[in-house]
Amino acid sequence: MSTRRIIIGISGATGFQYGVKALQMLKSLDIEVHLVISKGAEMTRRLETDYSREDVLQMADVVHPLENLGASIASGSFITLGMLVAPCSMRTLGAIAHNLSDNLLTRAADVVLKDRRRLVLMARETPLNLGHLRNMQLVTEMGGIVFPPVPALYQRPETLDDIISHSVGRALDLFGLDLDALPRWGEDIAPAGITGQRPGHHHDPLKVIS
Template sequence: MRDHDQRRRMVVGITGASGIVYGIRLLELLRDCGIESHLVMSRAAQTTLAYETSFKVAEVEALATVTYPINDIGAACSSGSFKTMGMIVAPCSIKTVSEIATGTTNNLISRSADVALKERRRVVLLLRETPLHLGHIRSLAAVTEAGAIVCPPVPAFYARPQNLSDMIEHTLGRVLDLFDIEIGTLRRWTGEKTRGGKEGAKMHRVETGEI
């Protein structure tokens, strides 16, 4: 495989945090973009999968190019010499954030993220936790200082989502933007509604704090 092709790999971690649909849809989008995905699911993620969806573990794993057991310390993505575009953890539990922040690599998800960070590759964490106490916030600060991007899946209502799928698609489109991956369906803000008309004037006033 050519070096260029080797960099068209993405490591995907799925933890037991609520919102496992983000990880499932991410695998589908990567597949559709022709990007090789290397999946690691935690045991807690498998439990959450049964609670939140009708998917079976095997069906999720089938969406990935390669899958690894959570404790496979000999996996390809556990080494910095294995070239990738980086890693996305979707969803990401606060436990996983804390492990990555401290360099405590208790499993293959935190190990893969640690490897990506030491190789100065992009790591994006879709944190699913609220509200946050001070310990959480300190972990988020530490993981950001280490080079990761904390990207909570916050819906963008300017896109006027019609359903949950629209919200998921927009969030993942913005996440993939961080890797310069264009999915072709992301509705982007152009500023057009701030020009002219009562609606535009009102929106401009809201944005500038006048109302």
């Protein structure tokens, strides 16, 4: 594949900013970004952010209408690194888990799974009922990765953007993308009093605290 491509799906769960942050981070990389946004996501964009629709669409290289099931990303012959859905609603999760390709977002995710490419779902809901958990299990068994955007407080975030950036950066890590600005444990981050230790590499972590 001469052109590296990735699909970004934004569905209707709260957290539209996760999808925007993914688009912003990918701008600095040599990768072609294909974007598809659900109808629910358009509503959360208006409710949660000051971004206009045009602001968001301009961040992608190619934008696909949700209803266009004949789009390039609906075919496995169109090679991509995979797809990140950020955020991923429980409705979208359920459709993907049960292979319901009723719009381009869920069809693209189905294609990624059938062609054994990387699918990462930033599932955004709490608490979870048994149906949610079973759908997560089904997606995982098919090779997808369920990646709830849980804040990494060990990096001592100072702003909401710090929290969002770290979660999205870790999700993009799963595609083998090199994000230089992402703080990493053991490289950029270490608790006070701990020197040269990696999590899980010391028999008694309490003994290394001064």
